[in-house]
Amino acid sequence: MSLLSLIGVLADINLSLTIILFSQIDLLAEMSQSPHILSEVDAALKAKQMKTDVDEYLKTRPQGTSFLSDLKQKLLLSPGEAARAGIRYDVPLMNSLLLYVGMQLQARTPHGQSKASNASLAIFLVGAALDIFQTLIFELETDDDTSF
Numbered sequence: 001m002s003l004l005s006l007i008g009v010l011a012d013i014n015l016s017l018t019i020i021l022f023s024q025i026d027l028l029a030e031m032s033q034s035p036h037i038l039s040e041v042d043a044a045l046k047a048k049q050m051k052t053d054v055d056e057y058l059k060t061r062p063q064g065t066s067f068l069s070d071l072k073q074k075l076l077l078s079p080g081e082a083a084r085a086g087i088r089y090d091v092p093l094m095n096s097l098l099l100y101v102g103m104q105l106q107a108r109t110p111h112g113q114s115k116a117s118n119a120s121l122a123i124f125l126v127g128a129a130l131d132i133f134q135t136l137i138f139e140l141e142t143d144d145d146t147s148f
Helices: 003-010 015-023 043-047 051-060 067-075 079-085 091-108 116-139
Strands: none
Touching: 043 051, 043 091, 051 067, 051 091, 051 116, 067 091, 067 116, 091 116
16 A cells, blocks of 8 residues: 555544654664665766766866756757657656756765764765755746646
């Protein structure tokens, strides 16, 4: 039974019991493991030759770079493709970008370490990823079918 279908069932149960059940989800063994992703999440980034640019931005977060300002244009479909698809943005490319940046952030952020150098590295990586996410949130227009 999925969590979404479970919500309907829990609507009839006492609210306190619902809170108790959902608070114990973190105790499940599966919740402490990262999901296994069997697809090549960076395939669309490689196909559009964006992976190197994304990696460079995440590693160095250079000031004055055109990476963030060019991101919107890189995610747009050509006018012909947009007419056929009915949307302006390359959704598989956006999905690839979001998942790849999130995975890089997760892989490179030190967990459970309190050294100052590791903490500053974590803040740096989070900042670069947030720059990308904020650019997507604030710069992309929403289509009827595409909403970030």
